[in-house]
Amino acid sequence: MTHEPHSTPLTIEEPRSERYNPHAIEEKWQQAWAKSGLYTFDEQAAGEKYYALTMFPYPSGNLHIGHWYANVAPDARARWLRMRGYNVLFPMAFDAFGLPAENAAIKHNINPATWTYQNIAHMIEQFERMGTMIDWSRQFATSDPEYYRWNQWFFIEFWKRGLAYKKDGLVNWCPKDQTVLANEQVVHGACERCGTPVERRNLSQWYLKITDYADELLDFSHTDMPEKVRLMQTNWIGKSVGAEVAFDTPAGVETVFTTRPDTLLGATFMVLAPEHPKVEALTTADQRTEVEAYVSAAGRKTDVERQQEGEKTGVFTGSYATHPVSGEPIPIWVADYVLVTYGTGSIMAVPAHDERDFAFAQKFGLPVREVIRPKDAQPMPDVPSEPYTGEGFIVNSGEFDGMAGGKASIATITAQLQQRGVAEAKTTYRLRDWLFARQRYWGTPIPFIHCEQCGAVPVPEDQLPVKLPETVEFNAAGQSPLKLNDEWRITTCPQCGGVAERDTDTMDTFVDSSWYMYRYLSPHYDKAPFDPEKAGLLPVDLYTGGIEHAILHLLYSRFWTKVMRDMGLTTQHEPFATLRNQGMVLGEDGEKMSKSRGNVVDPDDLVREYGADTVRTYLLQIAPWELGGPWNTQGINGPSKWLGRVWALYFDAPFGPAQQMSEADVRYAVHSTLQKVNQDFEKLSFNTIIGALQELSNTLVKAKRSHVAQTLAWEEALHIFNLMLAPIVPHIAEELWHERGMSGSIHTAPWPMVDEQAAVRDTVTIGVQVSGKVRGEVSISKAATQEEAMQVARANPDVAKYLEGKQTVKEVYVPGRIINIVVK
């Protein structure tokens, strides 16, 4: 492909004398873009659709540097795609429900809605200063009644399908936030939001049946997610294949779950969780005082306290279970190392082959019975010093003796036990159902009405949304204002018309982010969550955000999409075709930015000082985007100075010593850079794009001082460089574009084509090694034969002196890469 001369003048005829001043151009272009609707997405427009989405922010009131980091790179990439002819949807909204609004309401005596919508208005202004191509016409807040009415609609639909249910049970309770929490929101036994240790309470709560989808959520074949995220989700779901084994006890049959049915004969005692329902019935009169004391003490402890205890604790119930194979009696204990929430809440303890059971047996002097022995090993002593958890052969197990233990035999042994009716193959998950209700105000009201006659009755669809009351009062005890608001709470039953009560709980705010990517397709559609006619925009092609959402938000939204698919709302199996995570910008001290550490960098200040284009460039350059790294106050000088040099390249007279450069040199620099920039945008390798563009501008500064500056190659270079700047630094690129006499916006201009011929060089400089050490370099045609290459290499004086008097053992020639002459 050859370079076509342009008809319009590409150089600036009357150079501007002033220096690069971002403040003189950025606001001007932002206003012009907004006014012309440059970034308004039109699904009718030409080009293949591309849906690029960045995780939407919570409207805290201030965009911090992390928001910039999360948005600038996807914005640059979306701009690049757009210039390449894609019809790119790049929207933004606000994840507006949540506790901070209530806390602000209590602290500053302001209505949560007022606080939220003020913050949103301010943050949109801040976003605009960033110079993004976000289509603000699609913006919404999840606290808009027209949004959350669909949360309510979904909830009722889920309920109709048996996926939403209310159940009594032990739940996580955060005493500070005064609400229950989902398992996913408890981190190391503490509230994910405020860090307060979580208490356990027995409450009746709404749940969503995410466990129905556990197996499907383990299947990532329809989505491209980073290995790390897949692993975290897989571990979270925690699938364990094993068996349930039935033991007779004085209180009836007790079934335990085990992943090691091959060690069944090694079970020397049974352990129940303190909350297990059979504990009371199994406790003998002798043991009652001790057991009751233990159980109530365990109940008072938080999970954190339980885990912090180094030593195992427990107490004997006084009862014995009958081993289903040996028929021997084994003692039944109660201990808090067994969790009531996992499996059946009881275990068969095999101390010989399990660390935890071993520790327990040792502390309480319980017998240890070896049933797995490594090949050619001596029998385990009666009082072993440690359990054996490795592979081996089954021993002391009657008919099973001699079989290989472990994974190999589990299926066989389970089948045999099943035949005898003592066991059953069983798969257990760590994943729990999603505890969905919250005892808070600023969220989606659960659309149910509780009637003494009819029970829980859904609010009829034509009465949705159930709106939050606008006037609210918060009391100091932190109780939900909905509970205290009789006017709102008391209503009539839709079924019998009698006096009834609204559900005063609101939904977990993770509901909002579970399906918002569908709402962007038709943000004001009022007949369904989204307009089915817009389904062609799905799925999200690239979703980006922080790794901190690897489990919570991503798992919930995957679940939601699968339910939507089963409801017939979408044909997608997954919400996101591709997911990528950016790293985090840290403070200069390498620590997470926080007000208390005093290491916060404020993007508004940076924009005031350097301009948005400089901040954008620096954030892209600072580190590989998926990694992130510490801020460096001096580092931002780099891009600031660079854009000054770019400006001078277009406007200033050449300065400095004259250079020898050919048109081919310049065209090679331009087209090979273009090629690299394309590849790196594809890979999301933004930092190397900046490097490549800076390298090119260095070359162009030199080219300007050579005769090339009078040629068409130079015109082309300035043109392509201008276009390549556009996705990264949209303001200065637009200014240069117009100064160069081009019409329209650069952001709708077509991305340049790579001239493949120009992007490669036939003559390259390659290193010459003698016995693996680089001794010189030669300039040689890529097409040179081995003989030609060797001849040139040997002729090089730096190389020749190492060859003198030596015998050549081997010659290696990799065209365009290396020559290696091995001598002895």
Add this chain to the structure above:
RNA sequence: GCCAGGAUGGCGGAAUCGGUAGACGCAGCAGACUUAAAAUCUGCCGUCCGAAAGGGCGUACGGGUUCAAGUCCCGUUCUUGGCACCA
């Protein structure tokens, strides 16, 4: 403890398939311009020996494979993230 990732100059980082390690940038040093400073421009900038030319060493550490290793293999140390009594 288990699982996954990482370790390259003073600093952030670059290096398609194993093929001239340190691109690009920051900081630093020297010089030009300036009465001076800032800004800008030019040059130097891994380390050791050397006046230089040049050479030795060098990608956490110890081995190995290969004509050739930052890159592949084995082991070790440190480090980041996730999970953490999940039977």
